Amino acid sequence: MLAQPVPVQRGESTQAEVPVSPYRSHPLPVMASSESPALRFEVIARCSTTKARVSKLHLPHYTADTPMFMPVGTQGTIKGLTTDQLRDLDCHVILGNTYHLGNRPGPEILDQFGGLHQFMNWDRGLLTDSGGFQMVSLLKLAEITEEGVQFEHPHDGSLMMLTPEKSMELQNSIGADIMMQLDDVVSSLTTGPRVEEAMHRSIRWLDRCIKAHRKPHQQNLFPIIQGGLDLTLRKACLEAMIARNAPGYAIGGLSGGEEKDQFWRIVSLCTDYLPEPKPRYCMGVGYAEDLVVCSALGVDMYDCVYPTRTARFGHALTRSGGITLKYGRYHTDYSPIEDDCNCHTCRNYTRAHLATLVNKETVGCHLISIHNIAYQMRLMRDIRSSIMEDRFPQFVQSFMKRYFVDNGTPYPEWVVNALNSVNISLLPPENAASQT
Numbered sequence: 155m156l157a158q159p160v161p162v163q164r165g166e167s168t169q170a171e172v173p174v175s176p177y178r179s180h181p182l183p184v185m186a187s188s189e190s191p192a193l194r195f196e197v198i199a200r201c202s203t204t205k206a207r208v209s210k211l212h213l214p215h216y217t218a219d220t221p222m223f224m225p226v227g228t229q230g231t232i233k234g235l236t237t238d239q240l241r242d243l244d245c246h247v248i249l250g251n252t253y254h255l256g257n258r259p260g261p262e263i264l265d266q267f268g269g270l271h272q273f274m275n276w277d278r279g280l281l282t283d284s285g286g287f288q289m290v291s292l293l294k295l296a297e298i299t300e301e302g303v304q305f306e307h308p309h310d311g312s313l314m315m316l317t318p319e320k321s322m323e324l325q326n327s328i329g330a331d332i333m334m335q336l337d338d339v340v341s342s343l344t345t346g347p348r349v350e351e352a353m354h355r356s357i358r359w360l361d362r363c364i365k366a367h368r369k370p371h372q373q374n375l376f377p378i379i380q381g382g383l384d385l386t387l388r389k390a391c392l393e394a395m396i397a398r399n400a401p402g403y404a405i406g407g408l409s410g411g412e413e414k415d416q417f418w419r420i421v422s423l424c425t426d427y428l429p430e431p432k433p434r435y436c437m438g439v440g441y442a443e444d445l446v447v448c449s450a451l452g453v454d455m456y457d458c459v460y461p462t463r464t465a466r467f468g469h470a471l472t473r474s475g476g477i478t479l480k481y482g483r484y485h486t487d488y489s490p491i492e493d494d495c496n497c498h499t500c501r502n503y504t505r506a507h508l509a510t511l512v513n514k515e516t517v518g519c520h521l522i523s524i525h526n527i528a529y530q531m532r533l534m535r536d537i538r539s540s541i542m543e544d545r546f547p548q549f550v551q552s553f554m555k556r557y558f559v560d561n562g563t564p565y566p567e568w569v570v571n572a573l574n575s576v577n578i579s580l581l582p583p584e585n586a587a588s589q590t
């Protein structure tokens with residue numbers, strides 16, 4: 155497809171070995187594995203019905219269990235939560251925000267500290283974005299050229315150019331376990347030649363990122379599969395990026411308002427093509443039903459601002475769907491957000507108490523954020539344990555029934571279609587018994 159030679163990231167896939175898994179006290183056979191200089195990925199269980207799997211993702215700072223959800227932080231901390239709380243909440247990998255970190259504390263201070271891990275006192279996994287996405291949302295996009303993305307500051311009109319090389323320089327200073335390539339992002343609603351141009355440019359920028367990456371033995375660079383909603387373009391991008399032999403891959407350009415039936419088909423195409431023994435990260439996914447469906451399709455990693463952003467509006471996540479605590483009926487509800495949640499918030503606060511704090515005190519947002527992150531982490535643990543015990547289809551059926559039908563909402567058609575594609579039929583509402 156491309157005339158120039160293909161730069162290949164160092165490291166080759168290795169044959170399976172049999173390490174001792176912390177999951178069980180006896181050795182578990184590794185079903186597939188890959189090894190890169192700064193990452194080892196081991197698939198330790200597969201669902202016998204769907205494409206779901208459980209893996210150990212060995213990163214320089216931490217060994218994470220997948221499928222996993224990664225909360226999004228801003229300026230080195232999750233909004234309102236401390237690193238101690240994130241550890242207590244069982245977060246394995248969190249996201250740092252390259253644009254914000256590049257401004258403050260900035261590369262010089264980060265280099266002095268030896269990276270963000272030390273700076274923010276976080277000893278587990280970190281992932282950073284390329285910086286491009288935040289710049290699109292915060293600055294005025296001036297122009298995308300082959301050189302990079304040019305932005306205009308909304309206040310003084312000054313120009314700033316983010317190139318693949320600049321993105322790698324910033325991310326190498328931050329020192330995250332996983333870094334994302336700078337990609338040429340188009341909205342998932344864009345159609346026509348611009349989608350193809352962005353896909354090819356993302357491949358060229360990936361090659362520049364690989365070349366500019368100063369620490370391949372300490373940090374992993376993930377390509378981002380682009381190609382919009384066009385299956386042919388997605389396949390071409392997959393083929394080109396897989397040839398670069400990256401330690402893991404991200405599926406990008408989704409969750410931008412496209413039809414969910416198109417969303418899951420692109421995810422499924424990507425998981426069909428991506429190498430089995432490497433981690434697959436679906437960017438911007440964080441709704442509970444999306445996490446369950448995408449895990450069934452074989453995705454390993456997710457991130458989303460949703461759980462903490464929605465907490466700011468007094469919205470708490472539960473297994474029976476969300477509840478908005480500012481509504482009057484919760485002012486006399488003396489139960490916790492969820493009876494069987496053992497997070498700090500549910501152990502110490504009633505819905506009634508939280509309802510008085512919502513929208514008035516930052517502590518209200520903080521307490522609901524704690525619960526919402528705990529909810530996401532528990533959901534991912536439930537997904538993993540059900541795959542380990544090969545009862546994932548039953549877990550999905552009871553999860554969806556409780557989340558939708560028991561809550562008076564019919565199953566969304568895209569959820570039914572996506573799960574059918576991996577041999578799960580949802581329980582008919584009238585004769586399904588609720589299970590846990």
Ligand SMILES: [Zn+2]
Pocket residue numbers: 491492495496497498499500501524525528
């Ligand atoms: Zn809770």
